[in-house]
Amino acid sequence: MNAQNAAIRITNLSKLYGNTMAVENLTLNVQPGRIFGFLGPNGSGKSTTIGCLTGLLDPTAGQIEILGQHFDADNAAIKRRIGVMPETLGLFDPLYAHEFLAFVARIFGLNESTTRKRVTELLDALELTDSGKTLAEYSTGMRKRVAFAAAVIHSPEILFLDEPFESIDPAGVALMKQWLRRFTDQGRTVFMTTHVLETVERVCHDVAIITKPGKLVWQGDVTVLATDGKLQFNGREFDALEPLFLHLTGERYKDLDWL
Amino acid sequence: MNFELIGTMIRLRYKLLWANTRTRNGKIALFFAGYLLLVMFLALLGAGGTGAGMAAIRSGKGAVLAGAMLTGVFAQGLLASVILGFGMATIFSETELRRYPLRANERRFTRHIIGIVDPFWILFLVLDLGIAFGLYLFGAGGFWFGLVAVLLLFVCNYVAARVLGMLVQRLASQKFGAMIMLALVICIGMLPSLLQPVLKKYPAIWQGLKGVWQTTPPAAAGVAMTHLDIGALQALGVIALWTAALFALLILIERRPPKAAAVHDTKIVFEDRMDRLGRIFGPTIGPLVSHWLRFYFRNNRFRTIYPLALPLAAFLLFFLSRQDSSKHSPFGGPFSVALAIFGIIGFIGTGQFAVNQFGYVGGGFRRFLLLPTDPAAAFRAGSYMFVSLSGALILPAALLFALFGPIPSNAPMMLMLVGTSVMSLFLFHGIALWTSVLGPRRGNYKQALGNDLSFVGNIVILGGTLGWLFLPQLLIRGDSAALVRSYWWATPALALAAIIFYTVSLRLTTSLFRARREEIMAMMEGKG
Numbered sequence: 001m002n003a004q005n006a007a008i009r010i011t012n013l014s015k016l017y018g019n020t021m022a023v024e025n026l027t028l029n030v031q032p033g034r035i036f037g038f039l040g041p042n043g044s045g046k047s048t049t050i051g052c053l054t055g056l057l058d059p060t061a062g063q064i065e066i067l068g069q070h071f072d073a074d075n076a077a078i079k080r081r082i083g084v085m086p087e088t089l090g091l092f093d094p095l096y097a098h099e100f101l102a103f104v105a106r107i108f109g110l111n112e113s114t115t116r117k118r119v120t121e122l123l124d125a126l127e128l129t130d131s132g133k134t135l136a137e138y139s140t141g142m143r144k145r146v147a148f149a150a151a152v153i154h155s156p157e158i159l160f161l162d163e164p165f166e167s168i169d170p171a172g173v174a175l176m177k178q179w180l181r182r183f184t185d186q187g188r189t190v191f192m193t194t195h196v197l198e199t200v201e202r203v204c205h206d207v208a209i210i211t212k213p214g215k216l217v218w219q220g221d222v223t224v225l226a227t228d229g230k231l232q233f234n235g236r237e238f239d240a241l242e243p244l245f246l247h248l249t250g251e252r253y254k255d256l257d258w259l
Numbered sequence: 260m261n262f263e264l265i266g267t268m269i270r271l272r273y274k275l276l277w278a279n280t281r282t283r284n285g286k287i288a289l290f291f292a293g294y295l296l297l298v299m300f301l302a303l304l305g306a307g308g309t310g311a312g313m314a315a316i317r318s319g320k321g322a323v324l325a326g327a328m329l330t331g332v333f334a335q336g337l338l339a340s341v342i343l344g345f346g347m348a349t350i351f352s353e354t355e356l357r358r359y360p361l362r363a364n365e366r367r368f369t370r371h372i373i374g375i376v377d378p379f380w381i382l383f384l385v386l387d388l389g390i391a392f393g394l395y396l397f398g399a400g401g402f403w404f405g406l407v408a409v410l411l412l413f414v415c416n417y418v419a420a421r422v423l424g425m426l427v428q429r430l431a432s433q434k435f436g437a438m439i440m441l442a443l444v445i446c447i448g449m450l451p452s453l454l455q456p457v458l459k460k461y462p463a464i465w466q467g468l469k470g471v472w473q474t475t476p477p478a479a480a481g482v483a484m485t486h487l488d489i490g491a492l493q494a495l496g497v498i499a500l501w502t503a504a505l506f507a508l509l510i511l512i513e514r515r516p517p518k519a520a521a522v523h524d525t526k527i528v529f530e531d532r533m534d535r536l537g538r539i540f541g542p543t544i545g546p547l548v549s550h551w552l553r554f555y556f557r558n559n560r561f562r563t564i565y566p567l568a569l570p571l572a573a574f575l576l577f578f579l580s581r582q583d584s585s586k587h588s589p590f591g592g593p594f595s596v597a598l599a600i601f602g603i604i605g606f607i608g609t610g611q612f613a614v615n616q617f618g619y620v621g622g623g624f625r626r627f628l629l630l631p632t633d634p635a636a637a638f639r640a641g642s643y644m645f646v647s648l649s650g651a652l653i654l655p656a657a658l659l660f661a662l663f664g665p666i667p668s669n670a671p672m673m674l675m676l677v678g679t680s681v682m683s684l685f686l687f688h689g690i691a692l693w694t695s696v697l698g699p700r701r702g703n704y705k706q707a708l709g710n711d712l713s714f715v716g717n718i719v720i721l722g723g724t725l726g727w728l729f730l731p732q733l734l735i736r737g738d739s740a741a742l743v744r745s746y747w748w749a750t751p752a753l754a755l756a757a758i759i760f761y762t763v764s765l766r767l768t769t770s771l772f773r774a775r776r777e778e779i780m781a782m783m784e785g786k787g
Contacts, residue, residue: 056628057777073773079631088784090626092550093704094557098527106546107630116529123527131527134557150626 006065007032007158007189008053013062013214015048022048023214026062030206035180035190037204037222039197039241041249045214046193047087050162053191054084067157080108083156087163087193089147093136097128097146100135101153108154122149125175140167148176152183159183161192165199177203197241201225207241209248217248264361265369268351272373321399326473326481328390333416333477336383340420341427353513367513375417384413391484400484404491408483411495415476415502422505425512428706431559440563476501540643543632547640548647555644558619558704561612568608568652573659575728576600580665593666594739595732598750601676602727604656605683606649606691610723613645613691614716617783618702624783634776635769638695642765646688653680666739671747678750685757687723689764694719696771699779 008030015023023045030036040046051057053064055073064071071078092100098119105115123129126145135143144167151159159180165173180190180203194200200207201222208219218233222241230237231244238244351373356366374380387409394400430436458465472478476498483494533556537549555561579600580593606613616638617624627637657677661668668676694716702711712720735742772779 054629055634056625056780073628073634073776076631076633079629084629086625086629088622088625090622090624090629092554092620092623092626094554096527098529099553102529103546103550104626104630107632109631112529119529120527 005032006030007034007067008036008191009063009065010049010053011063011065013049013052013064014060015045015052015057015214016060021213023052026210026214026216028208028216028219030189030191032189033184033187034205035184035192035203037200037207038191038193038210039195039200039207039245040193040210040214041212044210044212044249046210047162049210049214050084050086050160050191050193054082054086054160055079056086080154081156082158082160083151083154084160085144085147085151085162085164089143090150091135091143091147093134095135096131096133097123097135097138097149098131100146101149104150105153110154118153122153126172141169141172144168145172152179156188158189158191161190161194163194164192165194165196173199197245201241209245211249218244260365260368261361264359265365265372268356268359268369269373269376272351321394321485322482324481325390325394325400325484326478329387329412329477329480330472330475332383332386332390333412333419336380336416337420337423340379341424367510371417371421374421375414380413380417383416384409387412387480394484401487401491404487404495405484407495408480408491408498411498411502412476412480415498415505418502418505418509419476422509422512425509429512431563436559436563540640544636544640544643547632547637548644551637551641551644554620555612560706564611565608565648568604568649569656569659572600572604572607572656575603576660577665579732592732592739594672594742595735597660597664597666597676598679598731598735599728601653601656601660601679602683602731603724604649604652605680605685606687606723608652609645609649610687610691610720611712611716613642613649613688614694614719615698615700615702615712616641616645616691616695617779618700618711619704620783621701621704622784624780628776628780633769635772638692638772639765639769641695642688642692645691646684646761649684649688650681653677653684656680669743672739672743675743675747675750678752678754681754682750682757683727685754685761687719689757689761690719690723692761692764692768696768696775696779699782701783701785 006029008028010026010028013023013026013028014021026045026049038046038049048057052059053066053071055071055075058073066078067081069075069078092103095103101119101122102115105118106112110118123131126149128142128145128149130142135146138146144164148161148164151161164176168176177199184190184205192204205221205223206219207222209217211217220231222231225231225240230239231241232238233244233248236247238247351370353366353370356369361369388406391400391405391409395402395405427440430440433439458468473482474497479494479497479501483491483498486494531553533549533552534546536552537545537547539545540548576596579596612618620627628634630636654677657673657680660676661673694713698713698715700711700713700716710717
């Protein structure tokens with residue numbers, strides 16, 4: 001992996017909340033033009049890492065470089081070139097979808113005619129044409145689609161998606177996957193977290209798996225699985241992501257005889 | 260009834276309340292709440308009851324006096340709960356309680372038991388107990404009748420507040436609900452001064468009104484507390500009937516959920532008046548200002564309070580101007596009242612939102628931090644919006660005063676009054692910057708009325724309002740014409756100082772906002 005040309009370069013990233021280390025010394029590179037899956041069990045530091053990568057959170061230690069530049073919360077120039085779909089979506093409930101998207105587009109510097117064109121096209125493509133409802137009245141899936149539209153409306157070079165596929169119907173997932181592939185075909189980068197491992201296998205090019213607290217335990221190319229290849233770890237081979245993930249994260253659930 | 264499960268839910272409610280004290284803000288709130296409650300408990304139990312008892316014995320009108328005091332307490336309970344939102348917190352909603360194996364009447368019972376066993380309502384119970392106890396202590400009332408009357412009245416007060424709160428909530432969510440409420444508030448406020456001459460001219464009306472009042476729960480409680488005969492039982496029956504009727508009304512309202520507004524396809528409009536207004540602030544801040552305008556003008560609470568600002572100020576101006584302005588009176592005369600009112604105009608329309616600027620954005624706070632702007636740009640834009648909206652009320656207020664004011668005005672006087680408004684505008688909104696960053700609190704966007712402010716926010720709002728309302732009247736007395744001639748320059752000069760304060764505060768709080776943004780984000784998303 002070529003660290004010099006990485007779209008995202010994380011070096012010794014740490015984040016402390018009070019006395020709790022959420023991410024400890026994470027070092028990771030993401031190549032441009034790839035869909036990168038960032039996986040880990042609950043509470044392993046995925047959202048914290050994305051928070052640091054998108055300027056929501058200030059790292060306690062370490063360095064982040066995005067598109068070759070040092071990145072922090074004040075770097076508006078880099079923020080203009082990335083799109084983010086946070087796990088909590090970050091929507092303003094009293095607004096209508098078109099108002100919200102137009103607001104985002106204008107803040108990202110799109111001119112008025114481009115704003116109107118893209119908002120209309122996105123609403124149409126994502127089937128969000130119910131213009132009588134505010135965002136508060138949308139279902140979870142519709143809200144996610146609005147958040148996704150807000151992340152892509154300004155054609156960012158890097159897309160950060162925190163659990164994008166959960167609660168979206170199969171048609172919506174298929175559309176998003178199609179867009180993400182086209183996105184990376186144009187040399188742009190996607191960094192996403194998700195728990196849906198089957199989707200990761202089909203969509204992602206590279207995957208990193210972390211355990212608490214943000215400790216990288218595996219990173220590799222998962223496209224080999226599409227050609228009946230195997231994933232390697234410590235001399236062992238895995239023919240799917242799930243057994244590798246469970247092996248690495250050590251998750252064991254106690255069997256309950258009454259359940 | 261599954262009393263065991265209901266008891267578990269009640270215990271859970273208090274565990275949650277106690278859990279809130281694990282945060283720093285929670286500990287501060289607990290300390291002050293406990294301290295204040297203890298002080299008020301002792302003071303009111305003693306002073307209220309003793310005073311009532313002694314006055315009742317001396318006057319020989321125990322029932323009427325007790326009833327009048329209880330009516331005052333009852334009305335305070337209604338106003339404080341409906342307007343300020345005290346004691347109205349919904350700890351468990353109907354939807355949340357449906358997760359548990361409780362029937363509909365059990366869920367209703369749980370919600371209201373949790374609602375009534377609230378420190379705010381306990382305070383009112385203490386007030387009522389103080390009156391009953393004082394009457395008993397001085398031999399003007401019976402212990403058991405008094406106790407039963409207090410308990411029944413306490414429940415009646417709570418149920419009445421719930422019913423009124425729900426009706427207000429439903430009205431506020433209707434299309435012209437805010438305007439209707441505005442009209443009602445003005446009418447109720449002007450009623451005493453309108454009724455006074457009528458009652459003097461036609462004393463029979465007063466007797467009729469008194470007769471009606473005697474059938475109300477507080478008046479009946481006064482009778483029950485001061486009688487030991489069948490009259491007391493009848494009075495208790497009146498309170499019980501009222502309570503039952505109000506409870507039936509409460510159930511009726513709860514069973515008829517608010518009609519969801521019919522969904523009409525809204526034509527997609529990309530530029531409305533909010534966007535045009537926002538453009539005044541330039542291409543960077545403008546979209547954020549437009550956003551804030553749109554956000555707040557869709558909030559029922561804001562739409563109720565902001566239009567009320569000028570009418571309320573006008574009402575206070577005329578009401579307080581009529582008060583006695585003699586030497587020994589607390590009121591300072593029409594000019595000092597005008598100064599006080601013009602001071603309040605500077606912040607009354609936007610005050611409770613400005614002190615907790617991000618309180619209603621919830622998860623949207625995260626979106627502000629993801630935008631390609633300085634993280635504090637949204638913070639500044641919000642403040643500019645509040646200052647603009649409150650500032651927009653000053654010139655109309657000045658014009659209305661010049662045309663219809665209770666005293667003749669001249670240019671130096673108008674300059675003084677406008678200067679006062681500008682001073683309070685920037686002083687208050689400068690302080691509001693600090694409270695938004697240091698004392699934010701997550702609020703409920705959908706609630707039309709209520710108190711969503713932190714302890715600090717409440718101090719600023721209540722202290723600021725009361726201070727500005729009464730301080731000029733206490734300090735400024737005497738010949739207003741001479742005052743204006745000598746000191747017309749004072750408030751404009753103070754306004755300039757206030758603008759400097761606001762500018763400096765904006766700079767300092769912007770840095771503080773960047774440093775505290777993670778904490779504020781956690782709070783707004785319910786994690787802090």
